[in-house]
Amino acid sequence: MRGLRVCEVVKTLNVGGAEVLLVERLLMARNRSANRAVDYTVICLWASTGELIERLRSAGITVIDLSGCPRPLVYARLVTTVRRIAPHVLNVHSPAPAIALRPLLRFARHRPALVSTVHSERWPKTMYLDRLTRGLDDRTVAVSPQVARSRAVIGARHVLTRMHGVDVREQWRWAAQASVVRREFDVHENTFLCACVANFRPQKNHRMLLQAAREVARTRPDTVFLLAGDGPLLDEVTREVRERRLGGHVRVLGPVPDARRLVAAADLLVLSSHYEGLPVVVMEALAAGVPVVSTRVGGVPDLIISGRNGILTEPGSPDALARAVVQAMEPQTHRELRAGALASADRVDMAGTAEWFEELYEDVVRSVKA
Structure with missing residues (x-):
């Protein structure tokens, strides 16, 4: 269907899981389709970094950033902006803007x-209103089987599951440059590198990660x-790392542009989250052949099988996480887990x-017109 106008709405365009999935998909769509049969516009309400916006605009995708709009007016501006664009398809990636848009556009x-x-x-307060209005959607897409089974999609009429994935070839390229990336971050070639790429928010539980890292360092000072x-x-x-005197074993880098290269250069990806959807960073690790040690939350078990391509632990236990990291560092175990991670690349x-x-967009437009 040529000339299809699609508007993708996301609350933020910071470097996070949902945002990265959206951006990578749109860049893949633009690279795949030379004739540009689909015209994409991305609207974000807030953006604290221009990294993702610049990547989209460099690919010729229109981005409308409403960050300059006063907070009390931003949702009214969102509605008028979408109406002005008059898309054939509106795909919303965050509950709050979906709540504002569905009732006004559905009728x-x-x-x-x-x-x-x-x-x-997860089930934030906005999910109650999200649940009340979700039945107005023509289609709901869950990014993992775990999400599709969760209460986050209660009220949806048509639920589809699509594990988005990452650019595997790009991760292979970064994995081939691992030694260069490790030197950039001043990591000695004989050091075992555990990477944690996760925004510093309560659900990521970095405090537990620091507790586990202290125990790991006692057993494996390398x-x-x-x-x-x-x-x-x-x-x-950052302050807690200093107070715990972990500076020799834990370094807080802050925002890292194109952090997937750090994932590809690591020996192990470690996550300590309370909850997740389907973390992009886990897919990036598997694409590069990097094993994953993570808490058993969200969609992580849909990708990580303990003993095959990583090790899963129960959330909330720093001791269990530390034991899993040490186990994954054993040479024979690490070789087996790395081979399993590489074998999982096709899945992501x-x-x-x-x-x-x-194809979904074309199908849903036809069904609405009918």
Whole structure:
């Protein structure tokens, strides 16, 4: 269907899981389709960094950033902006803007097809209103089987599951340059590098990670943990590293541009989250052949099988996480887990996701017109 106008709405365009999935898919769609049969516009309400916006605009994708709009007026501006664009399809990736848009657009005379993509199984306060209005969507897409089974999609009429994936070839390229990246971050070649790429927010539970890192360092003093990300708890975690005197084994990097290269250069990806959707960083690790040690939350068990491509532990236990990291560091175990991670790369390949969404958009537009 040529000339299809699609508007993708996301609350923020910071470097986080949902945002990265959206950006990577749209870049893949643009690279795949030379004739540009689909015209994409991305609207974000806030953006604290221009990294993702610049990547989209460099690929010729229109981005409307409403960050300059006063907070009390931002949702009214969002509605008028979407109406002005008059898309054939509206795909909303965050509950709050979906709540504002669904009732006003579902009953419009020339309404768009309404799609929501659900990236997390968590249940914030906005989810109650989200649940009340979700039945107005024409399609709901869950990013993992775990999300599709969760209460985050209660009220949806048509739920589809699509594991988005990442650019596997790009991760292979970064993995081939691992020694260069490690030198950039001053990691000695004989050091065992554990990377944690996760924004500094309560659900990521960095405090537990620091407790586990202290125990790991006692057993394996050749270990270094590099923590990359942004967020409201960045300063607090940095201060705690200093107070715990972990500086020799834990380094807080803050925001790292194109942090997937750090993932590809690591020996192990470590996550300590309370909850997740389907973390992009886990897919990036598997694509590069990097094993994962993580808490058993969200969609992580859909990708990580303990003893095959990583090790899962129960959330909330720093001792269990530390034991899992030490176990994964054993030479024979690490070789087996790395081989398993490489064998899992096909499962996280984004190659078909862009095409899948464009076929979904065409199908839902036809069903609305009918």
